[in-house]
Amino acid sequence: LIVTVLSADQENDPDILAVIGSSVVLSISEVPFAGPVSTVHIGYINDNLVLNPTLAQLEDSLLDLVVASTKEAIVMVEAGAQEASEDIVTQAIKFGHEANQDIIKLQEQLQQACGKPKIEVPTSEINPEVVSAVSSVVNKKLTQALNQPEKPQCEQALSALKKELVESLGESFTEEDILSAFETKVRAEIRISILEKGQRVNGRGLTEVRPLSCEVGLLPRTHGSALFTRGRTQVLTITTLGPIKKEQQLDGLGIEETKRFIHHYNFPPFSTGEVKRVGSPGRREIGHGALAERAILPVLPKDEDFPYTIRLVSEVLSSSGSTSMASVCASSLSLMDAGIPIKTAVAGVAMGLITDEKGNNVILTDIDIDNDGTVLIGSPDEEAARKAVKIIEELTKDVEVGGIYTGKVMRLMSFGAFVEILPGKEGLVHISELADYRVDKVEDIVKVGDEITVQVTEIDNMGRVNLSRRAVLKKLSQIPGAGVKDSLSEDYPFRKQREVHSSRHPRPSRNKQR
The missing domain is CATH 1.10.10.400 (Polyribonucleotide nucleotidyltransferase, RNA-binding domain)
Structure with missing residues (x-):
């Protein structure tokens, strides 16, 4: 699914429309889907629950809650709050679930009017x-x-x-x-x-929590530092202060233009005893960093009372579950070690x-x-x-240099083809790497939807993946009778199966090349 914001009024957050729109598309398509799903924002302003408050209203809201649900149950909750009580949060979740039902009914009507028959998902049973x-x-x-x-x-x-x-x-x-x-x-x-x-x-x-321990002031040259340990999970958070002019400039879809509190979360491979490439932050690092940042933000002093830019960096030293919540605990300790007058201590724990x-x-x-x-x-x-x-x-799964993957061609460009080798992970097969001979046009070798076998030749410092089909053909040429097939994959059942191509695209004749 690709969601594009075409217009934003900077009054209403488009995130819930993205969820609803995605649900509508899946509901009327042939893709198997256990929806529809609807999402709403809930605020708590002047002792009243407010449905879908504007961005300006959320500035004065005790609670900023997002509730996603199906007809039967709640499937996702995301929230930020100014120390709201459990009773208010519970009422807000119930209020959001009830509000979702009208939107779900509308989607069901649309599905009945123009929905396609769903494809049956094949099932497998263990002997x-x-x-x-x-x-x-x-x-x-x-x-x-x-x-x-x-x-x-x-x-x-x-x-x-x-x-x-x-x-x-x-x-x-x-x-x-x-x-x-x-x-x-x-x-x-x-x-x-x-x-x-x-x-x-x-x-x-x-309800038993793993053994806890914490230390502060470990690093002598930083404004603040704290080490938080829960079981085998351990996070070190460092606090750095700067002048207010160092705050981050924002250019988003909301009304916020600057950001003076920044939390970075790093999850190095050694924290799980693994050897991996260290590159740009992934979705996991960005998401966990934002989660901990949202937990700490309500207790920070106001700008006029503490006119400094605050940056926290949480380094996961050892991971055995719930590192994001360990980052919250370490961040709270580190802020206090730096002498920042936060309103109260903050702790986080993962629930299931x-x-x-x-x-x-x-x-x-x-x-x-x-x-x-x-x-x-x-x-x-x-x-x-x-x-x-x-x-x-x-x-x-992680993409590895030298690894061979069978992926789906997603896009064609004049210079090559983009292939999805793992869910959500694409790489580029340059036109010079599509075959073991000169290729004039990308379309002569592959089309969108084709499944091809490629090898990862490089992952650059920006995380971009370069692929080669030629390298695979070269290896297979050394094996008698071996070949590579280009076809539509069974992993992508939402397109009609075409005839399987030959084991290799035929090499153009010399006369034709001339």
Whole structure:
């Protein structure tokens, strides 16, 4: 989906229109969609809840709440507040959900009038024989592995179990089926522990917070610094003050023109024990930085009382879940260490909700959504859990130099083709890299919608990805009988399947080239 703001009156925030417009497009299209979805802004002004307040009104609002919901339930809540009470927030969420229903009804009418039939999503089931075989091997070993109090020991025990399963069942079933059945057993064990036993698999209570520690004044040459640790998650935040003329200039769609409080969040690969390229900030860094910034902003002194530009930089030193909320805690401490007269201390904690198909639900305090790739998924059934795992794995993959990917051609330019090699991640195949011979026009080789196999040759310092199909053809030419196919991918089922191209585009004859 591409959302473009064509006109902004600087009175109403266009963000909710983007959500509603996206929902409308998906609802009337053939794309499978569990909507419609609607979104509204809720403010609290003069002791009254206000639906869709203007940007000017939000300046005086105790609450700035965004509520997105379907006909049945709330799917997203985002908020900033001037220390609003839980009762006000609860009333506002309910008010927003009710307001969404009229917009949802309008979308349903539009869908009935001009909507296309939805494409059926293919489903896959795990072979029950594999599940039975896996269960007989792991037996009580899985519970013992998950019950390890420390994450490294748990990971080692699970890895050993996987290895044992593959060695013992490898002759009867594929490794993919074995590991898929094993992950299903792991998720089931986690859900049983939380919903039925009332505790997490490592023995931590549902409301129990991991061990906490904090230090301030660690860096002698900065205005303020603080180190906050929760479990194995650790964040160092540095405060720097500057003159008011150093505030950031803004050129956005809102009424704000300058910004004197800036929070930067850095998530280096070493925080999860990984080796990755360090480049420009990604969506994750930008989003987490904005989240923590919004949490701190209400307690800062007014401009006239404290005429300085304030910059916070949160460095994630170790990640084992909830680094954004650890950044909030470290930021609050660092501000106080710098002597900035904030109104009160601020703390953040990640909360979770686990439900089942029977309507049972459990609230988790300090959820351990591990940012190194381990994600706790709550779902009503195995099929939904498998879909969630697949989506998360695709979204969190990193593009690697030298990696070979099969992607979809998204756009054609005179100088090359842009190919989506991972969800939301595109690269450029220059015209000189499309084939192992000279290409006159990009359209002679590929079209929008084609699926081609490419190799990542470079990621520049701005994060731009350069791809080569020629490099893949060169490698395959060294393998007898090997070839590369260009076709429409099954991963993109919303276009009609065309005939599969030959293994390679034929090389133009010499006479034609001349």
